[in-house]
Amino acid sequence: MRIKDLIDKSKHIQFIWIHNHGESKLAEINELTEKDLSYKFEWFEITEYHGKPCIEFNL
Structure with missing residues (x-):
């Protein structure tokens, strides 16, 4: 899964830490x-x- 895929489904998130x-x-x-x-991530x-x-995403 890519970061964009998760962000598109998220609400009320203001910051991203990669x-x-x-x-x-x-x-x-x-x-x-x-x-x-x-970016594809291992966990968030x-x-x-x-x-x-x-x-927070770990690549």
Whole structure:
């Protein structure tokens, strides 16, 4: 499954945190690039960032 597939089904998510081989990227959902959205992930977790809903993806 790609990040875009999950985001399209999610509601009320404001932040996305992408963890990839020791590097991390935190962005608001509307700041994600097409490349970010196309990544396939191993697992995800719904958390909070500054009190706002966040999905963390591990690639």
